[in-house]
Amino acid sequence: MEVITREIISTDWITIVIIVCLALLATAKLINSARFSEFVMLFNTNKYIVINQKGNKLSTFFNGILILVQILSVSLFIYLSIDVLEWKDQVIDLTLYLKIASLYLFIFICKILVEKIISTIFSIEILIEDYLFYKISYRNFLGLILLPLNLLFIYTAKPSKIVIIILIISLLILNLIVLFSVYRKNENVILNHLFYFILYLCALEIAPYFILYKLIV
Template identity: 30%
Template sequence: MQALEKITINTNWIPLVLVFLFAIIGVLKVIDSEKLKGYVFAILNKGFVEDEVEGDTSFFSSFYSLLFVFSSTVLALVISLIVSEKKVDFILNFSSFLSVLGIVFSYLIVKSLFEVALTRLFLVKKQVRFYVVSKFSYLYSISFLLLISFVVFQYSPLNTSSYIYIVLGLFIVRFIFHVSNNKNLIFSELFYFILYICALEIAPLLTLFKLML
């Protein structure tokens, strides 16, 4: 029954979203294939992130705008799947996916703007530049892995619970690498780091999931 449900969903709208995502990857490759490769493996390549810190990572460039859209869409797909598994009255269709995508997109935009405002307000932009760049670099990196795992899930007997564990595992890996590569900054400002995690990472996510679940 579960396999039949997957096929039904796939023949409706999910394949179109997947084609859209792979099309974005194709465009990113045309724009800058080396940078695309760098972001795919960013979580394992600290040197690439350090190079990005020195460069221009403006959201308004075509490459970073598309990368942001790609990551947001992948996250929306994953969240839609998880919510549909946990919330009985949540129907996984294109309309509900667009709603989740809107929430994810808005959350990431507002959060990014708020972080930029804070760093400029307290004049600590240079000190936390690597922290911020590595954070979104690792998010983009695992987004590619999330997409691959989502495709595998859709076209294999893998059950939803197993897929959720894979997703959680990827985010845990991202967190470990992020903390490990920023340990000097984090432990020197541990109180502010904990405050930041609680206020800007955990609390908003819990609120969003509570609203959706």
């Protein structure tokens, strides 16, 4: 039987990434503790969305911190998934993580810019702003959920392939539920522009993540 050596992931820089995430969360709580408390209860109540959705709250410093935590945490989960699923031709090191985080950030920014351009062209700025805040807030919360899972997988027990696959499927389902709920709220607008809505789904909700997958792999 041929012995195949596997690289052991260094936890030094991962520890720094996690400390940065925790420091960012502490900063967000320090900036606005009431708003942070509403945010961490997002799956129990939509009070955070109702109170903060209006007034271009997406571009605030508080929300920017949560977006950064999302990018760092989700990128780390993708990085760990690549290691567990043993994708070929991937060197498991800091360079791979930086590549994932950079691509994730690039696609994230491009999506927002394109959506804002579309909103300006079709004069639906308020609708798109509310939609973006709703969607990004829930994805920020998913990034928060992944943080303790990343800690568990790195320092306690390395997950099996089936665990990672189940988690990925669960995250996809949660994302679909969030998108479906916001689409249902704007059902009349969508039905009146069904063709453009289908194009939007394909171009901005499906294609970017497929591109991210292809660029990483």
